[in-house]
Amino acid sequence: MVREQYLTTTDESGSLAPITEYFYMIGIYGWRKRCLYLFVLLLLIILVVNFALTIWILRVMWFNTEGMGYLQVNADGLRLEGESDFLFPLYAxxxxxxxxxxxxxxxxxxxxxxxxxxxxxxxxxxxVGPSQAEGFGQHFNISSNHDENVFYADANGAVVGKGKLRVTGPEGAFFEHSVRTPLLKAVLNKELRLESPTRSLSMDAPKGIHVKALAGNVDVTARFDIHLHSTAGLVILDAESVRLPTLPVGEARTSGDSQGMYNTYEVCVCPSGKFFISRAGVSSTCSERQDC
Incomplete structure (x- = not known):
């Protein structure tokens, strides 16, 4: 409230003129004043709540001068201790x-x-999913701690190991199609077995096939026939003894066997390549047999 006073000068008689005062009411009163106080009080409450929430978030998230809780920020990047969950993609x-x-x-x-x-x-x-692992790219490479290639794959093919392939397991390695390799070698004190349970097994080489056993035997077993074929060369069986224990005994062309007086046999070979044994005589009896 402001008061204004107006004073007049003295008149001729020397007496003061009457004083005239005016009062003007300046300010907010009534319900407007109460609304203003209520609004200021509401702002103060919101400020206190925000400050309390900020303190609570800082305590819960463990903010400090080095980072946030187990998450530390340094010159090399971020360091995270313990377990953390990422709800969205992580870029690093x-x-x-x-x-x-x-x-x-x-x-x-x-x-x-x-x-x-x-x-x-x-x-x-x-x-990597719950049932399978998938990957795609120009090439895929797995190296050891000594920078040696363990597995490499690209559009041209796949290479396992450094010059060798080793698959461990009860059934070994299973191949549905042909396999090209310069050497097949068994692990020390283990046997090497090449097997085709339902089909034929074929080994081809332009300069020859060498089967060698340093310790033990070489066994070749087939349900039907075994073919050893060389287009330009020989088939060499190099061993102290080569045994064919189940060769059939040839039958004589005539009922009488005048030359079969020795209890020894000779191995006969037909032009077709068939082997059989014949009771030995003074001379060869292979031509007298009718097994060819």
Whole structure:
């Protein structure tokens, strides 16, 4: 409230003129004043609640000068201690574990690692799901700690190991089609078996096939026939003894066998390649048999 006073000068008689006062009411009164106070009080309450929520978030998220809880921010990047859940994709240039622990990536659905180019297009991906693992890219390479290739695959084919292929298991390695390799060798103190349960087994080589056993036997078993064929060369069986224990005994062309007076036999070969044994005589009796 402001008061204004107006004083007149004295008149000729020397007496003061009467004083005239005017009062003007300036300010907010009534219900407007109560609304203003209520609004200020509401703002103060909101400020206190926001400050309390900020303190609560800082305590819950463990904010500190180095980062947030187990998440530390340093010059090399971010360091995370313990287990953490990521609800959305994670973008990182490199992910390393501690020296004394392994890096475990776990997901209830699948784990997918993508590589993108400058345009954001996916150029390589590895996805591990609950039932299968998939990957695509220009090539796939697995190396050992000594930078030796363990597995390499590209559009031209796949290479396992450094000059060798080893598959361990009760059934060994199973191939549906042909296999090309310069050497097949068994593990030390283990036997090497080539088997085709329902089909034929064929081995072809342009310069020869060498089957060698340093210790033990070489067994070749077939349900029907065994063919040893050389287009330009010889079939050599190099051993101290070669045994054919189940060769049939040839039958004589005539009922009488005048030359079969020795209890020894000779091995006969027909022009077709068939083997049989004949009771030995003074001279060869192969021509007298009718098995060819």
């Amino acid at each position: 240039q490199e992910i390393d574990s501690r020296e004394d622990s392994a890096l475990l990536v776990h997901s209830s659905e699948n784990v997918t690692l993508n590589t993108r180019n400058a345009n954001g297009d996916v150029i390589g991906s590895v996805s």
